Amino acid sequence: MLDLKFIRENAGAVKHAVEVKGVPIDIDELLRIDRELVDLKQRVEAMQAERNANAKLVPRATPEERPALIQRGKDLAEEIKALDPALRAHEDNLRQLLLRVPNIPHASVPVGKDDNDNVELRREGQLPAFEFTPRDQVDLLEGQGWSDFERVARVSGSRSYLLKGEGALLEMAVQMFAMSFLAGRGFTPLSTTALVRPETLVNSGHFPGDEESVYKLEGDELMLAGTAEVPVNSLYAGEQLNADQLPMAFSAISGAFRREAGSAGRDVRGLIRVHEFRKVEQYVICRADEQEGLKWFETLLGNAEAILQALELPYRVVQNCTGDMGAGKVLMYDIETWVPSEQKYRETHSCSYLGDWQARRTGLRYRDETGKLVYAHTLNNTGIATPRILVPLLENHQRADGTIHVPEALRPYLGGKAVLGQPIR
């Protein structure tokens, strides 16, 4: 959400953001409704002022004066009530529109329509040069007996996964490594819910707009979040923080649930795209200062890169273009990790800076040194997402016999083992 005053005063910049981000919203209509609402409020408030003044006279009035004053009060109450429907309608309309107004992208963001227009910034790490025919993720998993896609599908439907044996331990090792790593960099570890109230999804910016991708639970006013960004963003909702409490940096592990509506037929095999997964998310609340925000952006990006480097995985960093970055975002980089079987990089991390757009929805404010209450800035990035990360991990680290090389960094979480699995066949 943007500040309404900002929209009034910078309508041109907002309209530009609407255009380059491809958001279907009419800013002129919003401004019109805003103006009408202000006019309505002025009328109502004038009547309220009179009603209040009138009510104060009643207790001091003589018995003779009293009936007339009470009648005047009744009339005013009725007039005020008569304007109520219009007032509410305008407020609702305005709020619905405001929730859809996109944030202004950073000057560095390339203008583009969709992910085809994203810009590769750099590549890191060596692509593997296999001296044998590499297996893909599913062949490795099944060859090792680490998965059981068929049975879990019977239990939980398509796009489910189940890991067995060392496969299950590997998934947990990756998560433990990421949590420990981030804790070592000063991030507060959180183990949090995915079950959230609907308003948390409005706070985070997923609603309105992204309802299709969220699981709703019949009979309960709760939903399943697709990322720990949602619960963590709302953890301090509505509070007035002190400046010295900031920045707050969290590494939050949770389940993550996505309906994956609209992705029918894509990545149906294996671990790339599943409905329920587990993710360590980095989340930062910092002061409302763009320099500081951008610094944290680099930090979050650097953490993710360090994790991938520790996992000895080749990856590239991509800057998302305006059309692919989401309404709330100021800046967004994806990290894509090399998947040998597909001979391409696949998204494993997504780093976002939202300015105060998210904090404004959530009511994340702090008192600055001048005593003023200001909305904080928020950022998030993946730490590690499983099981997707296991795809490049298994494929890049496979050996000729189908066993898996374990990166040094993971060994402490796998009983010191340097290799997982048995020779296949």
Added chain:
RNA sequence: GGGGGGUUGGCCGAGUGGUUGAAGGCAACGGUCUUGAAAACCGUAGUAGGGCAACCUACCGGGGGUUCGAAUCCCUCACCCCUCGCCA
């Protein structure tokens, strides 16, 4: 799931229908005093919206209602605490 008690400003905490936007305390800020600080004393001070301004309006967990008038009464929802039951 049953019963009981709660939810007030940054924090604590008064307040059950009429100058209460809200006592008091703590914390904060400004000042006096002091070499400096502390203490003490004096003063300032909620958030949001509208208005050039004086000022006006809204907000005492959320929503709805009663009333000329609601923090105060009623309904409802959420959350917290206690208690009984159930349970990984």
